Amino acid sequence: MTERPFHHGNLRAELLERAEIMLRQRGVDELSLRELAREAGVSHGAPRTHFVDRRALLDALAVRGFERLSASMQASGSREPDDHIAGLTASAHAYVEFATGDAALLEVMWSAVKEKDAAAEVLAAVGQFFATVEAQVAAGIASGSLIGHDVERMTLLISATMHGIGAFASAGRTTPEQNDALIDDAIAGWSA
Amino acid sequence: MTERPFHHGNLRAELLERAEIMLRQRGVDELSLRELAREAGVSHGAPRTHFVDRRALLDALAVRGFERLSASMQASGSREPDDHIAGLTASAHAYVEFATGDAALLEVMWSAVKEKDAAAEVLAAVGQFFATVEAQVAAGIASGSLIGHDVERMTLLISATMHGIGAFASAGRTTPEQNDALIDDAIAGWSA
DNA sequence: CGTCCAAAGTAGACATTGACTAGATAACTA
DNA sequence: TAGTTATCTAGTCAATGTCTACTTTGGACG
Known part of the structure; x- marks a missing residue:
């Protein structure tokens, strides 16, 4: 079991990456910050550091x-x-x-x-x-x-x-x- | 004080009317069913009768x-x-x-x-x-x-x-x- | 005219979301 | 090594869309 480190290290890039995919698959309306955070394995507040x-x-x-x-x-x-x-x-x-x-x-x-x-x-x-x-x-x-x-x-x-x-x-x-x-x-x- | 009747009588048309205005003023993202209902003076569930x-x-x-x-x-x-x-x-x-x-x-x-x-x-x-x-x-x-x-x-x-x-x-x-x-x-x- | 029924609307609940906050943790730097 | 700062967690809040059970109303029909 790989422990998830506190610092993701590359969260901003990964969020953008995943967001682009989600956009392609489900459109803007379905694009949720919280879901993005979940998929990236961080807390729901984490994206706020990189995107206000x-x-x-x-x-x-x-x-x-x-x-x-x-x-x-x-x-x-x-x-x-x-x-x-x-x-x-x-x-x-x-x-x-x-x-x-x-x-x-x-x-x-x-x-x-x-x-x-x-x-x-x-x-x-x-x-x-x-x-x-x-x-x-x-x-x-x-x-x-x-x-x-x-x-x-x-x-x-x-x-x-x-x-x-x-x-x-x-x-x-x-x-x-x-x-x-x-x-x-x-x-x-x-x-x- | 005009009592608001239970039946609006023309809710569907009024909702469309108000929605168009709201759309023009604030865009799609800001268009809220509940706010529309509030403005029309009906409960938040009322629009559901006319729009699933x-x-x-x-x-x-x-x-x-x-x-x-x-x-x-x-x-x-x-x-x-x-x-x-x-x-x-x-x-x-x-x-x-x-x-x-x-x-x-x-x-x-x-x-x-x-x-x-x-x-x-x-x-x-x-x-x-x-x-x-x-x-x-x-x-x-x-x-x-x-x-x-x-x-x-x-x-x-x-x-x-x-x-x-x-x-x-x-x-x-x-x-x-x-x-x-x-x-x-x-x-x-x-x-x- | 009274009865019954379908349409219209109410009110409360629920999960989800974006936003905000205080605090914990790790990384960098002097 | 100590202090500072960026990063992330966890809890909270109001708002929204949707769903459901219930109530009110207007009309159709006997």
Whole structure:
């Protein structure tokens, strides 16, 4: 019988880890701090040391989520350094994949951004996300393969469309094949 | 002192009414059945007669929401019976307006659709929503002012884009002027 | 008109949860 | 080694959703 030590040693990380899994399996509403603590084998008050309240945990999850999403989109997009349209398409695919694979987390992410007094780290993380898209859009416009003069406007439009397709996909309104088609249609409409 | 009668007489309607307001003011998380009952001046168990559980109330709100949204979009869209592009644009504006004015409700609506075992009435309501968009899209394609051969595909794409713009708008990522510009840009890309 | 019944609402209970507090314990540091 | 601080425990509290047994009301029906 391994005695459980007083100090967990890595509680914060484990809570985030387990929370992400629980989120994926059961959604935000079922995410309970106490249950998380139970699973991690600590007392119900322990999480408070690392997260002042439930929202702080969700904010931390949101930040991690945006980081992972941005990284994934950047990786996908840069696999085709010469064809910006293909890169943007790959990036959009990555977004939609994230939206279906981690629907609840994505909700948490945008909902954290939406909060009246959103945390600074969350805003920074969204900023990084938009910056990722903007870089690809800017490259596309600069190379002449994307229409539109205003980079910011195009970035918003493309982000919004990705977001919408992802939302429908995660709502089960579309099939994977339809998602691909929608992404292609969308980007085709804005290609020069 | 008006004695409160045992029978409220119209509790179900009043609960929905108050819930919608509370949703608008404080979001889903703050929506409490007990508080609703208190405000309506009934006991905490009374709502159970009309809504088996919290989710049933949210489902009912979702249905009402979709009905109102669909009606609003239909009204906006049909104000320009000859110009289908203008009609679609007006319809999109109506969606975004709904998204900003009733952000929490819209969340409840899509979240109700997303539920594993979504209620039949909810699915019917979403169906009506999509049918509304589809009618406008079909008219646009038939008249030759909208590109695309596949009505369903175009309906999904346009719905998703509206949804995305609405989401960003309600998240405060865009200004009203930007919303207008985004809608115009999007539809312009798909105009023949 | 009186009786009976189903619908509507009451009131109390229960488990669960997020939040807060005081105190115990371990780890680091000077 | 002593003191300080971060970490965790355990107890408490109010609020909530849900459930159940009971009461009240309005209407249908003989």
